[in-house]
Amino acid sequence: MAGDKGDRLNLALFAYEPHHYETLLAEVTEERVLALFFHRGASRVRRYPMPSLGGMNLVIDDVLQGGVNGALNLDGHGKTLSFLLLNMKVTVGFNG
Numbered sequence: 001m002a003g004d005k006g007d008r009l010n011l012a013l014f015a016y017e018p019h020h021y022e023t024l025l026a027e028v029t030e031e032r033v034l035a036l037f038f039h040r041g042a043s044r045v046r047r048y049p050m051p052s053l054g055g056m057n058l059v060i061d062d063v064l065q066g067g068v069n070g071a072l073n074l075d076g077h078g079k080t081l082s083f084l085l086l087n088m089k090v091t092v093g094f095n096g
Contacts, residue, residue, distance in 0.1 A: 007061065007063070010060075011085055012055055014053065015054045024055075028047070028056065028088065029047070033088075037060055040063050040064075040081075043062040044062070045060050045061075063081065064081075
């Protein structure tokens with residue numbers, strides 16, 4: 001899920017399998033997400049874990065280059081930027 005308001009992007013990320021939730025918490029940190037979106041001018045990331053849903057909400061400031069209506073880029077909507085997060089590399093440990 002993604003949404004945008006002004007120059008702030010809201011992304012929700014959920015573990016596909018419930019047992020991967022702890023991996024997401026360990027790997028998808030505020031610092032790593034900020035580094036991922038830094039090239040777009042992101043200045044801050046806040047992460048809100050949602051353990052009962054197996055997911056998290058990420059709020060990224062200053063990432064939409066002025067907002068959907070003010071940016072000069074073709075498509076600054078949050079929905080397109082969610083794919084950047086989905087491409088983030090995470091390490092999944094296997095017990096076996």
